[in-house]
Amino acid sequence: MDIEALNAQFGIENVLRVVTGRGGLTMIEITNGLATALISPHGGQVLSFRPAHAAEDLFFVSERAYFEAGQAIKGGVPVCWPWFGPDPQGQGRPAHGFARIWPWTILATAQEPDGSTFVQLGIADDEHTRALWPYYFNLLIEIRVGTTLAIDLITRNAGDRPLRLTQGLHAYFKVGDAGEVAVHGLSGCRYLDKAADGADAVIEQTGPVRFDREVNRIYEAVPAELSIEDPVLKRRIGIETKQSRTAVVWNPWVETARAMPDLDDADYRHFVCVETVNTASEVIEIPPAQDYSLGARYRIESA
Template identity: 70%
Template sequence: MDIEALNAEHGIDGILRFTEGRGGLTMIEIANAQATALISPYAGQVLAYRPTDAADDLLFVGERAYFAEGKAIKGGIPICWPWFGADPEAKGRSAHGFVRAWPWQVLATESLADGATRVQLGIADDAETRAVWTQYFNLLVDIHVGTTLSVDLSTLNAGDRPFNITQGLHAYFKVGDASRIRVDGLDGCRYIDKAADGGDAVIRQEGQVAFEHEVNRIYEDVPPVLTIVDPTLDRRIRIESEYSRTAVVWNPWVETAKAMDDLDDQDYRRFVCVETVNTASEVIEIPPGETYRLAARYSIEPL
């Protein structure tokens, strides 16, 4: 991407600028009166967000994360689309779809009346995307950076027949110590335990979610608000989801983290993923000419 041209067309004086980031990837830096943020147009991914009154960033990105074309960036809020998890057709395509390692087009930037900053990025189908996934589509992500962070993903079926998707906002939240945090809001929900032998045990959550070993769960019929309680950083992270009845909670813990080249061995202590998704029983069918949205709003509150 031509950084000078992007700044000329989409930069906002004193608030938003395009820069060269890690690995030579283009980045969007935002600093308004309410918050700072870092967004990667490659992958359409929020990498950092910090309200002006917050002591720590909302999101986690590891030092060993890949910043290279063709590689997914582990951290921030990767977008999983048009499938969540393994390739549903077993064609050898990458897990979690292809758009988290794909260049997005910068469509719009603006300062909003409430002081927040909006960025819109998009991908439209072409010969390259159809070589991976045959459907005709228009995918947009709207990101609002203000006193809260919102990410709104919309999928337009631009073809003449319906198609199915699963998808997710795979948020990595920074925590002080994963062994001390708790996730509230899932008491009584059934989950598929992907970390269990066979990966398909169905269990009912009792009380808060705690982390004492690897956790990889798909929760179903979840409420619209979940919270991460973090006594080490003395804060609560609030996650408000729309158009989602499923959620994923993940932390790799010791052995799985050691097996990942793009995680430091101790990184499992520094994050937890609580993901707004449509997956498992929540497969979305989009008729021709129609649009489906998946959205989440994130905020930091003191304990």
């Protein structure tokens, strides 16, 4: 479907339009008086969200990010599904699953009574997905753009056997200086330290999470509300989660960032990832004809 046809079906006058974006990819632009947002159907990915009161965007997107078919876009909120992390079976399939590099279909748009804007995108299984993951499914992402941003990732088991998966909303939050940032809400939680030398170490968090080296941690038994304190941008980012008891906190720091071709060397200073996930011991099993919804709501507050 071309851009003109997409706008005829899904455009909302003076609020939502479908455009051709970077790399020739189709994008959804929203400006509704409460906020602006940019959504990429490639990957089903929110790339930008800025409420009207905010001085800066909520999200970081690398200037060197790949905007092309078959590549993940570095920034915004990539969708990790149906596995989080490396291929769990070691078959050479894409890290973090295939959803973040897949073309999603625009299914619905609407303007809500409260002034927010609703967008629904989806993927249904076909011979291409089943070659990577041999299950029948419908995957939806529902996005609500208002004074806050809400994202719900909904998996529907369309087959006759249980689905087992891990997944995540891999949010890259824009910050003034990662070295000055503090992540609150995880004190007392145990985490698996994926950046530790040798075997993964299990450690209990004491106080806020801070960044002065590479951080790559899977926290378990986490509360439903976390926050990021950013004194440089003078704001606090609130994160409310639904049906997630694990969280990943990540920043690549100097050496790992240098090894990533889709990051500038200094980019590690400008984002931290606090990811709403089901991973590690939190493997989700969905019975036939049932749904599972992983959700996050983000807000920006003055510090």
